Amino acid sequence: TTVKAVVLDQSDALADALFSDYRRHHANVRATVAGLLADIHQELEKLGRGDEPIRLAITGSGGLALADSLDVPFVQEVIAETEAIDKEYPQADVIIELGGEDAKITYLKPTPEQRMNGSCAGGTGAFIDQMATLLDTDAAGLNEMATQYETLYPIASRCGVFAKTDLQPLI
Structure with a gap:
């Protein structure tokens, strides 16, 4: 995406x-x-x-083929983001990544552990775009809104369709 x-x-x-x-x-x-x-x-x-x-190094879900064709190093995306977060934000203990094809969560402490929801791509990048449009903002605007939350609402986390169904009545 x-x-x-x-x-x-x-x-x-x-x-x-x-x-x-x-x-x-x-x-x-x-x-x-x-x-x-x-x-x-x-x-x-x-x-x-x-x-x-x-x-130059390339990462991401489509990066391996590009890296091979350009004869440059490929770094698996979870490794790349974990190293970057560890260096820039050493106090962080979790990374949540919503990509175009899956959602990943990496627990950094006490020992690194990575989990992925690859069963439903609906809860990834397209879902973020839909929610941003619904709230008349963009992805960065959603980040800003999240910093000003007052209430946490339970919503479905395994499927974007169910999450959207849970969210719409709250808006």
């Missing part, structure tokens, strides 16, 4: 990112990736860093 990119400098800190973007590919992955790489190059040129050598 999306293509994401982050360009880090030598510090490897997300706060010092030279470039970051998140784009929907609308089933045109090749053109979206090409456009994203062109924008990265343009941004690095603006920063006077267009000729510097870079390290």
Whole structure:
């Protein structure tokens, strides 16, 4: 559903990112990736860093084939996000990822444990988009709303259709 990119400098800190973007590919992955790489190059040129050598790694559900075709390293997405969260937010004890095809939860403490709901893709990216539209916002707006919650309501968590059914009367 999306293509994401982050360009880090030598510090490897997300706060010092030279470039970051998140784009929907609308089933045109090749053109979206090409456009994203062109924008990265343009941004690095603006920063006077267009000729510097870079390290590249690819992650995500569609990343393995792309990494193989470009002959660059592939990092499994759960490993990539776990390492990034551990470095940037060492106090975090859980990661929840709602992707385009599945939902994952990684408990970091006391020992790492990963669980996945791959039985229903309806509760993933498309569901977030539907809820954002219903609430007249976007995914980032849902994050902001979540920080201001007053009541936690029980909703279905195994299936997006059931979750939406639980949520609609609450709106």
